[in-house]
Amino acid sequence: MAEKILMKGNEAIAFSAIRNGVDGYFGYPITPQSEVMETLMKEKPWETTGMVVLQAESELSSINMVYGGASCGKKVMTSSSSPGISLMCEGISYIAGAELPCVIVDVMRGGPGLGTIQPSQSDYFQTVKGGGHGDYHSIVIAPASAQDMYDFVDWGFELAFKYRTPVIVLADGIIGQLMEKVELHPMKPRRTAEEILRDAPWATTGKTPGRDRNVITSLSLDANTQEEFNRKLLAKYKAIEANEVKYAEYLTDDAEYVFVAFGCSSRICEAAVDILREEGIKAGLIRPITLYPFPEKEISRLAGQAKSMMSIELSLGQMVEDVRLAANGQCPVGFYGRQGGNIYTPEEIVEEFKKFNKLS
């Protein structure tokens, strides 16, 4: 039987990195995710798996260390929280432009600006809609438990290398701080130099006589070359949208009312659905697990069967825009959110649901 351990979501990220053959972690302290680097430093993986862990001088530097490490074909990652992710956006754009694989964990807190350190989900726009400059997407996956935090590191790298693209694990202060049971899967070794040569022939592993020099760059200068590259990226994004959508549904089969929520909100909504079901109201929930690619078809299907939908987010309403696009007028789409680190309870969601649907 796999080992089950009680740990925080943030700790799960660290243990998962060590146990899944990650080559390097580069980070900078920021609440509420500092336990990621603290756990790594305490575990000293450089003595066991050979994993490199380094505290950088800033998030600007840590994301560019990720750029450098990814250029070598290594499995490298960083983690931060909202203000730190803002600083990283330049680097993420370059990483997308240079087509490099990496994993970035964002344990969201309230903003804008320095904001609060309590949980929030207000980096949806920043991560899903770009963040950095230029025409690019990051794959964005949203964990809802400590187990997800553990599993999504490995899944994130799988996607990152499959598409040579940055993957953002979009968590929040609740998922980062919440302690739960985590099942540890068997250890995966780090890839050998030969495996890197095989899997990442584009990497800067040192120019040998047998091949042309490898250059990692996002620079074109020539308009036509750039356009050609942008269209290559588009084809990649189409493939991601076609193949990688992931979501979970709860009691949607006969649902007349559908909640849409990701991350911690999806769990709070699940409890709200239970309360409504007990009252005889046919409520259901769809949880987008991938935020980019967004489960557009599934939400459209549910919008076709539902009397209404409601997007529940710890923000002023960000994902709701995508829900409305997907619903495309088939049913009314409402929104309820809390901000600043305040968190709604299931009862509060039920109350807002009834207000929106005029059921009280």
Added chain:
Amino acid sequence: MMSNEAIAKKKQKYMKEEIIIAGFGGQGVLSMGKIMAYSAIMQDLEVTWMPSYGPEMRGGTANVCVIISDKKISSPIITKYDTAIILNQQSLDKFEERVKPGGLLIYDPSGITREPVRKDIKVCSIDAIEVAAEVGNAKVYNMAVLGAYLKMKESLKMENVVKGLEKSIPARYSDLIQKNREAIEKGMERVKILSESK
């Protein structure tokens, strides 16, 4: 519409206890919750442990919500609790009203200037400072409180609590495990039931 019986049946199907532990930073609120969570895992139960975090950690109030269930736990965020373990006045003011009717409130009277007023819940007290003094280690204060809880609610077994202690205390402090155990046992003996729920 589900009948009342059906709802009651659905509720009976699984065990779920929602606990809030609240006090000052430094009273061992978070670690007490952790030991409870570890113990629950030893019993193959599901558990969530959600702390309040941030500047509150620095000497202000600290609280942690622990949910134990034999079924996957949905929301880790709740407003009503089956059990409230209260170690200072601010926490009593905040959480007394949030105990579900028929629920349990355990408090340490040494940090309290106003007694609990609820009549629809069970109220118990534990003089944990006295216990810690007897054991001769101020750090076991929270374990005396845990003992009181274990006596009142029998969802967690002592053997698993000890396993939980072993998980959270490094082996080189094995004498500390013994002291913690002593404090738990004394806490179990000393807990006073002040009123049953009406």
Added chain:
Amino acid sequence: MENLDIKRPENIVYRKPALLTDNIMHYCPGCSHGTVHKLIAEVIEEMGIQDQTVGISPVGCSVFAYNYIDIDWQEAAHGRAPALATATKRLCPEKYVFTYQGDGDLASIGTAEIIHACSRGENIVVIFINNGIYGMTGGQMAPTTLLGMKTSTTPYGRDPKLNGFPLKITEMLAALDGTAYITRQSVHTAAAARKAKNAIRKGFEYSAKNIGLSFIEIVSTCNSGWKLSPVEANKWMEEHMFAKYPVGDIKDVLK
């Protein structure tokens, strides 16, 4: 003597380094970049480390350095090259890793990255081209622009009250415990270029000894930006740049 006789190996006294590609350089005539590229290519070739070297190119005129030296390259965002180099060297400690950065890249937007790479004692080589001006963007003031020097953003000359003072970043870095070798060179004469090449080679050799960061500043000309002919630019550099930025070794922990 026939052409073929001249090309006999024993008659060759000078040739293009094997690691310089055939791409036509985009640098202006008289620019120091081409010479420094050649020296780096020679050092890598002579040390036989082509397959073990990773270069990090900056943003600035030398952004296209990867088109000219036949090794693996990473092209960094403006100022961030030392961060890329840090991760590359730590993840691949057997590699020789160097950054190639201009004064805007290294001494302005990238000050945090270079200072902390030096402070951590990363075992990398940094080649720092200081020509006192932003070349690529059209001759704006750099942190190393001399007082009184005219640029497109100091059209009346650099005024310390308005623009602050020239930054002697190399001397600053020498004060950091993590640096092993710090030197300032130039490439405006054959003799100077020979010295600069020796310094670059020493930097690469030191980086394999794991004793800290090696930093080679090359005081350079930008005759286009300075609006001087190549010959005049060299003269101006000797008279003015060297006064503020004197050439020679500043620190060598093995001496």
